[in-house]
Amino acid sequence: MASELVERYFRKETLPNIWCPGCSNGIVTTAIVRAIDNLGLDQNKVCIVSGIGCSARASGYLDFNTLHTTHGRAIAFATGIKFANPDLTVIVITGDGDNAAIGGNHFIHACRRNIDLTVVMYNNHIYGMTGGQHSPTTPRFDRATTAPYGNIDRYFDICKLAIGAGATYVARGTAYHVQQLTKLIERGISHKGFSFIEALSICPTYYGRKNKKGTPADMLKWLKDHAVDIKQGSKMDPEEFHDKFIIGELLNIDEPEFVEEYQKILNNLKVNYK
Amino acid sequence: MMPTVLMQGNEAVVEGAINAGLKFYAGYPITPSTEIAELCAEKLPFVGGKFIQMEDEIASMAAVIGASLTGLKAMTATSGPGFSLKQENIGFAAMAEIPCVIVDVQRMGPSTGMPTSPAQGDVMQSRWGTHGDHPIIVLSPSSVKEAYYITIQAFNLSEKYRTPVILLMDEVIGHLREAVNLDEYKDVEIFERPMPQDKENYLPYQYIENGVAPLAPFGKGFRFHVTGLAHNEKGLPTNDPKVTEKLIKRLIGKIENNKKDIVMFEEKDTEGGDILLISFGSSARACEAAMQELKKEGIKVGLFKPITIWPFPDKKLREIYPRFKKVFVVEMNTGQLYYEVDRIIKGNTYVGKINKFNGEFFTPFDIVEKIKESF
Amino acid sequence: MVKNKELVIIEEWCKGCSICVEFCPVKVLELKNGKVRLIDADKCTKCGLCELRCPDFAIYLEVKE
Ligand SMILES: Cc1ncc(C[n+]2csc(CCOP(=O)(O)OP(=O)(O)O)c2C)c(N)n1
Ligand code: SF4
Ligand code: SF4
Ligand code: SF4
Ligand SMILES: [Mg+2]
Numbered sequence: 170m171a172s173e174l175v176e177r178y179f180r181k182e183t184l185p186n187i188w189c190p191g192c193s194n195g196i197v198t199t200a201i202v203r204a205i206d207n208l209g210l211d212q213n214k215v216c217i218v219s220g221i222g223c224s225a226r227a228s229g230y231l232d233f234n235t236l237h238t239t240h241g242r243a244i245a246f247a248t249g250i251k252f253a254n255p256d257l258t259v260i261v262i263t264g265d266g267d268n269a270a271i272g273g274n275h276f277i278h279a280c281r282r283n284i285d286l287t288v289v290m291y292n293n294h295i296y297g298m299t300g301g302q303h304s305p306t307t308p309r310f311d312r313a314t315t316a317p318y319g320n321i322d323r324y325f326d327i328c329k330l331a332i333g334a335g336a337t338y339v340a341r342g343t344a345y346h347v348q349q350l351t352k353l354i355e356r357g358i359s360h361k362g363f364s365f366i367e368a369l370s371i372c373p374t375y376y377g378r379k380n381k382k383g384t385p386a387d388m389l390k391w392l393k394d395h396a397v398d399i400k401q402g403s404k405m406d407p408e409e410f411h412d413k414f415i416i417g418e419l420l421n422i423d424e425p426e427f428v429e430e431y432q433k434i435l436n437n438l439k440v441n442y443k
Numbered sequence: 444m445m446p447t448v449l450m451q452g453n454e455a456v457v458e459g460a461i462n463a464g465l466k467f468y469a470g471y472p473i474t475p476s477t478e479i480a481e482l483c484a485e486k487l488p489f490v491g492g493k494f495i496q497m498e499d500e501i502a503s504m505a506a507v508i509g510a511s512l513t514g515l516k517a518m519t520a521t522s523g524p525g526f527s528l529k530q531e532n533i534g535f536a537a538m539a540e541i542p543c544v545i546v547d548v549q550r551m552g553p554s555t556g557m558p559t560s561p562a563q564g565d566v567m568q569s570r571w572g573t574h575g576d577h578p579i580i581v582l583s584p585s586s587v588k589e590a591y592y593i594t595i596q597a598f599n600l601s602e603k604y605r606t607p608v609i610l611l612m613d614e615v616i617g618h619l620r621e622a623v624n625l626d627e628y629k630d631v632e633i634f635e636r637p638m639p640q641d642k643e644n645y646l647p648y649q650y651i652e653n654g655v656a657p658l659a660p661f662g663k664g665f666r667f668h669v670t671g672l673a674h675n676e677k678g679l680p681t682n683d684p685k686v687t688e689k690l691i692k693r694l695i696g697k698i699e700n701n702k703k704d705i706v707m708f709e710e711k712d713t714e715g716g717d718i719l720l721i722s723f724g725s726s727a728r729a730c731e732a733a734m735q736e737l738k739k740e741g742i743k744v745g746l747f748k749p750i751t752i753w754p755f756p757d758k759k760l761r762e763i764y765p766r767f768k769k770v771f772v773v774e775m776n777t778g779q780l781y782y783e784v785d786r787i788i789k790g791n792t793y794v795g796k797i798n799k800f801n802g803e804f805f806t807p808f809d810i811v812e813k814i815k816e817s818f
Numbered sequence: 819m820v821k822n823k824e825l826v827i828i829e830e831w832c833k834g835c836s837i838c839v840e841f842c843p844v845k846v847l848e849l850k851n852g853k854v855r856l857i858d859a860d861k862c863t864k865c866g867l868c869e870l871r872c873p874d875f876a877i878y879l880e881v882k883e
Pocket of ligand 2: 187188189191192193194223224293297298371372373374375376
């Protein structure tokens with residue numbers, strides 16, 4: 170036996186998962202499942218689509234309609250699913266490399282279309298699966314196997330990108346603040362339109378070890394100590410804020426949604442179809 | 444009776460697809476395939492279908508696979524550069540066994556090449572464009588009417604064998620306008636995706652020798668996993684060499700061992716003679732005209748036209764070629780199908796090449812001249 | 819309500835990452851031979867934080883009838 174949640178929503182035969190000890194992928198994945206459970210969604214109508222990476226392996230563990238795609242392309246597959254069958258709740262699981270590097274183009278265009286998908290990006294600041302190369306979200310001067318003398322690339326703020334590209338729900342949470350993360354995902358799923366939730370995560374094996382970040386618990390504590398809730402963030406002076414990041418709901422607006430707009434065209438053409 | 448109408452090749456593809464049950468199109472514009480996207484955008488709403496222009500060809504291929512997983516018949520169309528971009532996800536569809544149709548209206552390459560000029564340079568890419576050993580079906584029509592019929596067959600084979608099917612057009616056939624009467628096809632059988640019954644014990648990748656299990660649509664209570672990783676019968680990832688080998692053997696076998704059902708070709712004057720021409724697509728049309736000329740000069744020429752380029756109709760060719768003194772493979776490239784023909788004939792008969800790769804299509808004269816030179 | 823819950827550990831799934839140990843508010847968990855273990859069941863407040871943060875679904879509160 171396992172917890173009710175696991176019994177109900179996980180494919181038990183696939184467990185234990187392949188993730189390293191202390192990897193936060195399991196924490197974020199459980200937050201997604203809890204959000205689905207809290208919303209009381211029909212398991213048969215939920216579709217989980219993932220790309221390629223450690224984080225993307227999550228789809229295989231989950232007992233929904235699950236699709237593990239190609240590197241960076243999950244959102245494009247998900248777009249096909251949602252557009253073809255709007256009855257499905259489509260949730261995309263992706264990594265910082267998967268979504269912000271190779272999949273960047275699909276990401277911005279899905280934001281722009283405002284298609285009703287919920288994308289959860291597990292941001293561990295590294296390419297975990299391929300062994301610790303730097304990603305678009307590796308902080309400057311941090312180390313990675315392909316940045317042995319420090320990373321000179323600038324940090325890519327994917328939440329800002331999402332807002333700029335036209336997403337209508339954007340939030341950031343962390344693997345430490347699990348309850349809040351669950352709520353943010355819940356709201357993202359309920360939101361009509363393109364929802365993006367960045368889940369700051371930890372990769373103790375590569376990012377942690379390369380950058381001397383300590384144990385998995387130390388890394389989670391770091392998230393705890395450097396996260397500032399959006400409600401407090403605006404009041405903080407820049408000095409105090411410089412090494413911190415905002416968590417919470419960054420954007421929640423209503424804009425025309427792609428699938429509904431297409432339906433309107435069909436209605437205007439007076440086409441009858443189910 | 445349906446009326447005779449003037450139709451373009453690309454239009455015939457759309458008509459055929461809609462007749463076959465096309466309900467989802469995703470694409471990215473590229474000459475000389477663009478009319479297919481434009482017509483789908485216009486027509487699909489009237490048959491309860493959907494059209495989306497994606498941000499690139501990679502995304503188009505992905506969206507098509509996603510839509511197919513919900514149970515819709517799905518298609519995309521492109522040309523050389525876009526065909527290259529689609530390859531990774533074509534491999535995904537092959538591995539995950541998701542039915543879909545990919546139209547490649549070939550233009551002159553490599554690279555941007557000559558965007559509005561015809562070629563048949565994607566013969567090998569259509570077979571081996573994606574990495575790894577994989578099953579694929581490639582069909583090539585040589586007239587507008589055939590484009591209509593072969594498109595329907597592309598959907599049928601794709602659904603029946605749960606495989607991506609590539610409709611290998613060329614610019615000439617894509618843009619050619621011909622008077623067609625589609626009446627004879629009005630009763631063509633349309634293969635519908637079977638629905639599995641048992642939700643509890645559903646195995647989306649059940650081992651069926653040389654066959655496939657029915658594919659349940661997402662959202663109907665089957666809740667299975669689909670991955671491009673090597674997988675077991677449930678679709679879950681595996682590292683087991685035995686399971687993997689069995690999977691790959693089945694994937695290859697479901698096409699290779701069903702050639703009898705899959706393979707299509709046409710033959711003309713193949714009772715025997717001096718020269719056997721082997722050609723496909725628009726080049727085969729030029730061959731037909733060349734045959735008339737050569738006949739007048741007393742040269743006995745036959746034509747073998749594979750419609751299924753891959754798997755190649757090897758059995759039929761083995762039967763025909765010994766009746767001729769020489770074989771020529773006629774294609775708008777530097778010699779690609781030639782390799783397959785040469786492999787089959789194994790030096791038993793002379794196999795020559797007649798090629799054109801400068802952006803111009805074959806005239807019958809090009810072929811007549813080359814044949815005469817060979818005497 | 820808290821009383822009828824019981825802390826369950828799935829040893830085979832525990833990877834000994836120590837996250838639950840570090841974040842248990844009353845410090846009643848420890849690692850022994852790379853697996854988690856409950857030292858003092860009476861002191862456990864059944865707050866559920868260990869379950870919330872365990873990446874391997876290896877520790878959870880079960881409702882007892
Ligand atoms: C087309 C392609 N290029 C490269 C790879 C190799 N690859 C697999 S996962 C990955 C990076 C994953 O990083 P991220 O998305 O951050 O996921 P994580 O493993 O960190 O969760 C790469 C480069 C691939 N599978 N496919
Ligand atoms: S390599 Fe990093 S991201 Fe991948 S499973 Fe291990 S800890 Fe997690
Ligand atoms: S339920 Fe709370 S008190 Fe009990 S072991 Fe878990 S974290 Fe500690
Ligand atoms: S958090 Fe989970 S895996 Fe880690 S030590 Fe605790 S029970 Fe074990
Ligand atoms: Mg990563």
